[in-house]
Amino acid sequence: xxxxxxxxxxxxxxxxxxxxxxxxxxxxxxxxxxxxxxxxxxxxxxxxxxxxxxxxxxxxxxxxxxxxxxxxxxxxxxxxxxxxxxxxxxxxxxxxxxxxxxxxxxxxxxxxx
Amino acid sequence: xxxxxxxxxxxxxxxxxxxxxxxxxxxxxxxxxxxxxxxxxxxxxxxxxxxxxxxxxxxxxxxxxxxxxxxxxxxxxxxxxxxxxxxxxxxxxxxxxxxxxxxxxxxxxxxx
Numbered sequence: 001x002x003x004x005x006x007x008x009x010x011x012x013x014x015x016x017x018x019x020x021x022x023x024x025x026x027x028x029x030x031x032x033x034x035x036x037x038x039x040x041x042x043x044x045x046x047x048x049x050x051x052x053x054x055x056x057x058x059x060x061x062x063x064x065x066x067x068x069x070x071x072x073x074x075x076x077x078x079x080x081x082x083x084x085x086x087x088x089x090x091x092x093x094x095x096x097x098x099x100x101x102x103x104x105x106x107x108x109x110x111x112x113x
Numbered sequence: 114x115x116x117x118x119x120x121x122x123x124x125x126x127x128x129x130x131x132x133x134x135x136x137x138x139x140x141x142x143x144x145x146x147x148x149x150x151x152x153x154x155x156x157x158x159x160x161x162x163x164x165x166x167x168x169x170x171x172x173x174x175x176x177x178x179x180x181x182x183x184x185x186x187x188x189x190x191x192x193x194x195x196x197x198x199x200x201x202x203x204x205x206x207x208x209x210x211x212x213x214x215x216x217x218x219x220x221x222x223x224x225x
Contacts, residue, residue: 042215104156
């Protein structure tokens, strides 16, 4: 089945540590996105990529980094500069950036040890 | 600034009843709207969408209504079932900026 796979489901980070969240899609979509969701809140955009080898900052990019070396993959690194990383992270994709809707993976829950 | 909000943060209904979830938006340039359903521990699931040149769109057991005059969006679920229990988000895409803006969500609880 086509879809978006996020791994791991749960992730723990120690203080001062960088961690990388994986997102893979086999939908042949050009655009991919990373969102952060806090309890009782809507989704906030971290980074997005319209096409391979391109990405732009979203609303809350500080403390995060991404790469888009392959069409199907858009990993997110949560760096030690992100002071409040505990959240539910969601990856999404759409056929193109201006062709919605976005389809989501099942998320990675990141917690601080 | 842009905002998407919900009138009711929680909604509790009896199984078999119809549910109506409301959403207000403030960006008059928004031309595309989406409803998502999110179950606990999962990602949002696309339900239905509507473009601004329409005022109603129907899917399977769901209907979305758009009132551009008062910038209001609603999701109607017919014959609500326990499996419909989830958080429902509306989202809008505004004008030439294709950014998707989400509301905070409404928790729908269906009582058997």
